[in-house]
Amino acid sequence: MKPLLEVKNLTMAFGGIKALDGVHLHIAPGQIAALIGPNGAGKTTLFNCLTGIYTPTSGDILLNAPGGKTRRLNGLKINAITALGVARTFQNIRLFGGMTVLENVMIGRHPRSSSGILGAIFRPPATRREERDIVDKSYALLESIGLGDSANELASNLPYGAQRRLEIARALATEPRVLLLDEPAAGMNPQETNELEGLLTRLQAAHELSILLIEHDMKLVMNLAENIFVLDYGEEIARGAPQEIRNNPAVIKAYLGEEDDAEAQ
Amino acid sequence: MKYFPELKKSFVIALWFMLLTFPILVIRVNTIENIVVWRWINLALIGIAAFVLSFLWQLYLKHKTAAAPDAAAHQSALVRRMSDPKFYRPFLLLIGILALVFPFVASHYQINIMTTALIYVMLGLGLNIEVGLAGLLDLGYVAFYAVGAYSYALLNYHFGLGFWTLLPAGALIAAFFGLLVGFPVLRLRGDYLAIVTLAFAEILRLVLENWNAFSFGPSGISNIPRPGFFGIDLTLEQSAVYMYFLLVALCVLTVFVIHRLQHSRIGRAWVALREDELACQAMGVDKTRAKLTAFALGATWAGMAGVLFAAKTTFINPASFTFLESAMILAIVVLGGMGSIVGVIIAALAIILLPEYLRVLGDYRMILFGAALILMMIFRPRGLVTPAGKTYEFRCADPPPAPEEKGRP
The missing domain is CATH 3.40.50.300 (P-loop containing nucleotide triphosphate hydrolases)
Structure with missing residues (x-):
């Protein structure tokens, strides 16, 4: 193979x-x-x-x-x-501390979504769908690593082990x-x-x-x-x-x- | 004794203040009669005042540290209530009505300073994209403001183009300048970026000041037309009211656009870039593109504000675009709370309107203004409004979506 x-x-x-x-x-x-x-x-x-x-x-x-x-x-x-x-995690955790747990994973969806400036301003149905999809997929990933309950907490407030798992989820979001x-x-x-x-x-x-x-x-x-x-x-x-x-x-x-x-x- | 350490500290502070103020507040040399007046009563007053104030301050600090966990909970409760439509809709409505009624009850002078303040709201929100969201410390933001103002003045002077053509044109030209600055500084961060942007603004100002054939030098450009209103001639008062409503409308547009940008794929990428550049790239965000869009969009708003400024004052010269302006706009963003729209609006209004309303105090107004800024940074070091992370609604489907469902593109 x-x-x-x-x-x-x-x-x-x-x-x-x-x-x-x-x-x-x-x-x-x-x-x-x-x-x-x-x-x-x-x-x-x-x-x-x-x-x-x-x-x-x-x-x-x-x-x-x-x-x-x-x-x-x-x-x-x-x-x-x-x-x-090809996605990675880092040896010394590099989460986006000031963003929520869910938002951290949502960033990972960036390369798999496409809406631009005009899409952001006018929010046509395609952008709304995409945004919906980003939230849903990110949340599903969080659930799969057992962090669904902390979705709206700040990433920097998570315990150490959870931060490591969140890094994995964030990397997985890039498919x-x-x-x-x-x-x-x-x-x-x-x-x-x-x-x-x-x-x-x-x-x-x-x-x-x-x-x-x-x-x-x-x-x-x-x-x-x-x-x-x-x-x-x-x-x-x-x-x-x-x-x-x-x-x-x-x-x-x-x-x-x-x-x-x-x-x- | 319960408060002994605080009392002791206050006593030392009082002694220190008495020593510091001794030369200026106690000794007075009368050169006419050649005598020295010793004003011991001042020393006593200073001592007592410093002691009492310092003691109260320390009590407050002690109380604050004791109640810290509660305060945090209270804060988040307030933020939650603020983002509840039932709470903020009537509030917004009230502000809307006040904004509509204002020009009909206020004086010409009041309307003018409010219009100026609204220009700074636009500038603050624009710089907020660069500094607050994307974390690009730009000390030369005023350059884009100048580009907008000069675009309107010069294109109108040479080609007779009108305000409504040049408002978007000025914004576009400023955006182009944003890209122009953005390219060379892509690799820079933090302090280095700040210095380069500062230099860019100074270069632009010096060019405008010295290239007489192009920009009419320090004497500036006068007789810039006010915005037209369907070809009707307006009196000075009417055009001030018109200008005010124009700015209210554009500020609403700015808030709308920036709010949407902030809560979009691009806005998230900006914040991630601010938090950790390397991790952000590793998540597939194109750093070059994210930085350039932040610069260009930030500059767009400065350009628009510049056109409005030129149209409002009908006269511009390079003296309006000094570093002090950049610092002022940056102060608005920092005071308001990086990345917070509401905070920036409040800060812009406060910073521009406070010195005007404090005019009754005469020479003391700038001291009070400075004191107000310092107090604000002591009590709210992260700005007036600390932006809370957005809460998203997510679908908790029954049964929860299994990870197997995710397909590849």
Whole structure:
């Protein structure tokens, strides 16, 4: 099966430092994959390249739409990539704190709606319908992540775990094919992480999503991901099913260090 | 003792004030008789006044912190009641009737200052798009105002075009200038944007001041015609009334349009852009487009206000478009509460009308005006009206719509 998202030989250099060096990655349609690695391995840099925040120095990021058309994402604007169906959440939560929970999700409908200035002023039936549709779809999404009751609260007043879920709902509102989650379980307690696991499985099935997640919680990663990519110092050191990764000596070395190192100190 | 800390603090503050005011309020040197008059009674009065005021202030603060949760609940209840049609419809009706009756009971002078205030309502609402909604701090808003005013004056002078042709034309030309400024500053944010827009306004003003062949320089353009009324000649008083109604109508139009923009897909994108630029783009909002539309639409209203200003005063010169004007309009937006239409209207009326009505106080009026502004910022630091998030009606269908129903485009 042709992968939905393909990253080929991707290099991202900041001056002389290569944050990413020849990274390969692919996600099949409907697959949950994980990207792991020690701090500073280049995981978030890869996300930033995928979503257009950085333009990669070299290499290709290809999105294969189901129709067979392939789009190269390098150098596209952030919003254009979102419109093509790649949505993300952020490691440090970036909600629109001054807007209500519902409005946060409604912003996500932006690339899937079209009314302009004249539509806003004259509010023809088409715009009214669209606005109705935005509210209804956003509310349905909120219900599906269990935040329906807080729809009219300010996003900044939500508890931490709910804010993380709201970020996911906001990203889902853009109707992505690929969802990139940057440490969705960071700062959550085991109970919340458990719920998150269930939620992601449910959402993945309901929206026919492919998910790529960065996560440090190994239990979550091992339970969810079918395929794991391990980065260290910008290079891919391992890939494979959870079981293979768990026993991979290179991965253990990257995470725990070598015994020689420990003795040398 | 219950209030001992407050009393102690007030005592220190009183001593401090006595020390500060000692040189000017106690010592008076009489140079004719070569004696020094020591007015100790002033010192005592200052001490007592500072002590009492500071004590009351601290009691108030203490009370406020104790009752803070209640106050928040009260606030939201008030906001909810304000947005209830049963409550605000009669209120709007009353304001409407007052606005209609006003020119027939007020003097010519009153009508004129009210018209000026209404021009500032338009300016404030226009700048509110840029600053309040989209979060683009524009310190050169007056430039677009000048563009509108000069568009009317010059196009009328050279081509004899009328007010009604030039009102939309002036708005369009200003919108074009908005785009012109918008393009180079797309990458800038906050302070940097403020400096560039400030510079743009100064450049425009200096060009108008020095390019005599184009703009008639500092001497300005006079004899700008007032707006026509179906070809009927109006007396000065009649045309003031006409101008007033024109502005009331345009202000209503402005409120209508801006209210609709604010609660639309575009308005939401602006607010999101203000809250977090990166996240907003990641949600598929085109930053370039959102910023440019905000600049262009904000400038449109300044342009319209400029045409009206030129038509009202019948004379314009660059001195009317200094930085002070920009600051005044920005003060209106900040005082009113960023992003709040009602707040901006109240603030515009207050800022323009207060100095006029305080004229009876003579030289003290600007001191009182300043004090009023400072007090307002102490008591309502986020502006007169803090905009509350809109509550949407959503369909809770039975059974609730399952996520599976969502299709792809």
